[in-house]
Amino acid sequence: MIAHPIATRTSYRRGRRTTAAMLLTLPWLAGCMVGPDYQKPLMALPASWSQNGATQPNRPPELAQWWSRLNDPLLDSLIDEAVAGNLDVASAKARIREARASYRQSTGALLPSTDGSGSSQRSKSGGASTGGSNTAWGYKAGFDATWELDLFGGNRRTAEAARYGVDVAEEDLRNTLLTLIGDVASNYVNLRGYQARIALAQRTASSQRETADITRNKFEAGAASSLDVANATGQAASTEATIPSLRTSYAEALHRLGVLTGQAPSALETRLKKSKPIPRPKLPIPTGIPAEILNTRPDVRMAERQLAQYTARVGAAEADRFPSVSLLGNIATSGAQIGDLADHSSIAWSFGPSLSVPLFHGGQLAAAADVARAQRDQYFIAYKSSVLNALEEVENAIVGLSQERIRYGKLATSTQAYRQAADLARTLYKSGSSSFLDVLDAERSLYSAEDALLASRVEITQDYIALQKALGGGWDGRVRIDEPEIVDRPKTRPVVFVQH
Structure with missing residues (x-):
């Protein structure tokens, strides 16, 4: 670096013309910023979704409070509690506060900086050889000011990148809320599904135990074989064996909901213990057009803001390769007494520009x-990838929802047929026109069909949740961001009791 010497009081008059000429050029130079100006990239998107299914693609998606269309007030309250208490949301809010503080910090670099200083010193001179000593006090005070003119926009590019960083943090919060709401809804639906499947297994096992008892009584009366008794007992035990795994899955969903709402894993056990129907969405679901993904998906918007942020950082890096000019000023005063600091004769000052030119840095700049630039390329690729992934998720969710509805219809038909077959098999067995194995086979098929029907009902709602998440549906209410998690309290002074 080559620095222009600061003009002192004695040389100020000689350099004032040069300084004045430089100041006249500042308005023109201040508007110069090196590096690329950010422009939002254009993405070629399809005009419509390839799999329409039962949706209405021309209508905008209904994303606001989408979970309320499941008509479950308890789910609504759990989502409200999760938004208020979830730890991932709290971390995202802290990142917003950090980004905003970083932006204020970077904009502060555009303004002059000033510092004041003061000191007092006691000194002693002389000694035994001089016949005595003198003790004196000395006082100094000063005031320094610096202002980098940012001729090539390095500081402004840094502030621009920090401003985009605030946008990134805000979109990160929206994305966290989207994921959180989807997870709460998904685990709640799973929990209700496991409750229904446990109840089904318990009813079926109870019925099968009654059948086994009847068969055992008939065997003792000589009207049934030991094979029938073994088969009836084994089928009841097999159905009962499915209950522990279902209860484990139920407990996992319950515990996950507790943690998602920012509470202990078992905090919601009492509230969720009572069984309720599996939530079912209102169909059909409008999905809008693919281009709306760019405005509704927070992860896509976050990737776009990151691209803007790293585009600005290219300009900041380029500005480091150009000269920098600063205005420096200093006022200093000293005296033997404090009152002497205000004397005109004790005041010295300096003012002038400082020029720094990068000459050789071994190619570092x-x-x-x-x-x-390479980082900007990476975030450009990440933005394109986020758009394609979003489109893929929506397409998959549309297909999954439409196909699961078809599957559910078939399962409902098969369940009805197996129920009729089971009733007929029991009637024929009682009349002696059919074997007991036919009854066992019909009951086994009926239980499998009813269990699959419940699982499919859960899957339809899960596909609905996945579609809403893929479309960008999240929290649209207010979130308190400015409240820190830790509030520092001022230290209290100790109380001293004086005895008289």
Whole structure:
């Protein structure tokens, strides 16, 4: 670096013309910012979704409070509690506060900085050889000011990147809320599904135990074989064996809901213990057009803001390769007494520009600019990838929902047929026109069909949740961001009791 010497009081008059000429050029130079100006990239998107299913693609998606269309007030309250108490949301809010503080910090670099100083010193001179000593006090005070003119926009590019960083943090919060709401809804639906499947297994096992008892009584009366008794007992035990695994899955969903709402895993056990129907969405579901993904998906918007942020950082890195000019000023005063600091004769000052020119850094500055460009390329690719992934998720959710509805219809038909077959098998067995194995086979098929029907009902709602998440549906209410998690309290002074 080559620095222009600061003009002192004695040389100020000689350099004032040069300084004045430089100041006249500042308005023009201040508008110069090196590096690329950000422009939002254009993405070629399809005009409509390839799999329409039962949806209405031309209507905008109904994303606001989408979970309320499941008509479950308890789910609504759990989502409200999760938004208020979830720890991932709290971390995202802290990142917003950090980003905003970083932005204020970077904009502060655009303004002059000033510092004041003061000191007092006691000194002693002389000694035994001089016949005595003198003790004196000395006082000093000063005031320094610096202002970097940011001729090539390095500081402004840094502030621009920090402003985009605030947008990134805000979109990160929206994405966290989207994921959180989807997870709460998904685990709640699973929990209700496991409750229904446990109840089904218990009813079926109870019925099968009664059948086994009847068969055992008939065997003792000589009207049934030991094979029938073994088969009836084994089928009841097999159905009962499915209950522990269902209860384990139920407990996992319950515990996950507790943690998602920011509470202990078992905190919601009492509230969720009573069984309720599996939530079912209102169909059909409008999905809008693919281009709306760019405005509704927070992860896509976050990737776009990150691209803007790293585009600005390219300009900041480029500005480091150009000269920098600062205005420096200093006022200093000293005296033997405090009152002497205000005397005109004790005051010295200096003012003038400082020029710093990068001459040789072994290619570091150019390499730093290349690093910034490579990072921008990575975030450009990440943005394109986020758009394609979003489109893929929506397409998959549309297909999954439409196909699961078809599957559910078939399962409902098969369940009805197996129920009729089971009733007929029991009637024929009682009349002696059919074997007991036919009854066992019909009951086994009926239980499998009823269990699959419940699982399919859960899957339809899960596909609905996945579609809403893929479309970008999340929290649209207010979130308190400015409240810190830790509030520092001022230290209290100790109380001293004086005895008289």
